[in-house]
Amino acid sequence: MRTFDYVRATDTQEAVRLLADDPAASCLAGGTTQLDLMKDGILEPPRLIDITRLPLHGIERRGESLHVGALATMEELAAEPTVAERLPVVRESLLLGASVQLRNMATIGGNLLQRTRCRYFRDPGVAECNKRSPGSGCAALMGAARMHAVLGVSERCIALHASDLAVALVSLDALVHIQGPTQRRTVPLTEFYITAAESPEHENVLDHAELITEVEIPLPPPTARSGYLKVRDRVSYEFALTSAAVLLVIDGGTIRQARVGLGGVGSKPWRAYEAEHVLTGAPVTTATFLDAAEATMRDAWTVPGTEFKVPLARRTLVRELQTVSGVTS
């Protein structure tokens, strides 16, 4: 690991100013991505700004919104009564991710900003990585691609965004509150990420001197049912091959509202609007679910090793629609 200055920020404005003052500085929160990549020699910030002491840990329900401080941990959010009661899809996506130790460290803001698990991105011995060195190529195209993305990708980069939580949150239209040096702004999470097809090196719209301060989750109607299904190579402590976040409001055999997110497939957490379009207003039947799944993944761009994700993602979605609706016929 390269040496660095360690600075502990005590208030948010100070943290943002420290970032603005040093274009190469990085923030340190839970550290589960940041320190890992620094040990690997992928990130070499000359200055680390420890933001863990900022007053951004609280989780508060205000009316029909849950306001989650950026520094709340994954375990803290999963344990929140409102999450258990109204947001099963969020709770399940959290508890199916990482391990308890990592979830006690990893923050919600950091989870959204986590870097890809692409083994070629994470190996400094690999020269071809458009994410690390724009224009150098993509070693993953000809490599072991099982854990890579098929949506929002191109021959320039097929890196996967591996967050489970973010898949649930894009499906819920969560909002990201951001503090910059001179202003605050709020960005819908669905507009926060940039796909690898658009730009391998830019993963989101956050400027260098901006900090996520809060994630706001609008609560779905009390009658909504939701859940998260994660399909993976082992039953626990593993990244998704495919996953599905599903929320349904059902009334008299008809789907009134549908929200669908797909994980394990996108260079960003994927919102499956086309599936929602098929589901909304349709009868609650497996035939509807199959149609919805068929409508997804049409823009998939595969390489040898990722083709299996297209049918697997569709089956994952059908299964979770059946589980959430309770309708299997």
Next chain:
Amino acid sequence: MRDVASERDVDSRSTLNERVVTLDVNGRTYTLRLDTRVTLLDALRDRLGLVGTKKGCDQGACGACTVHLDGRRVLSCLTLAAQAEGRKITTIEGLTGADGPHPVQRAFMEHDGFQCGFCTPGQIMSAVALMAEGRAGSDEEIREYMSGNICRCGAYPNIVAAIRAVASAGGHDAHL
């Protein structure tokens, strides 16, 4: 044009960044002068001689370095020592009380919950936290919430048996 990157390279090689860090470990206070890069794991092992906490993968994958920070289990390999300042750190050495080994430690011995023993301190720290979290209700639950601790000898059945034994004997009293 000014080459910022190469200036920084020279700086970083010639400058040692140190920081005085005060750590509260197992109820004792230690003040250390540490390179900013030193992880909590390396500070515990190399500076404080508390070598019960193990360095397995050193990248947050195996769980061998598990310790408690303010009562919550975390990975000391991905925690900078400086980040742990002002927080209560408990290691495997801090589990043993005046009346001998912690009930979970005794159960691991009774149920043969290890072979080589390298992952064991991390397993035990995780298991103690697991019971405090109220997640030892069934074998399935134990396996799920212990999944961050890898045992390459494959002692899992006996680890689960040890935890189950403490839990069914009223393990909620067994946490710190």
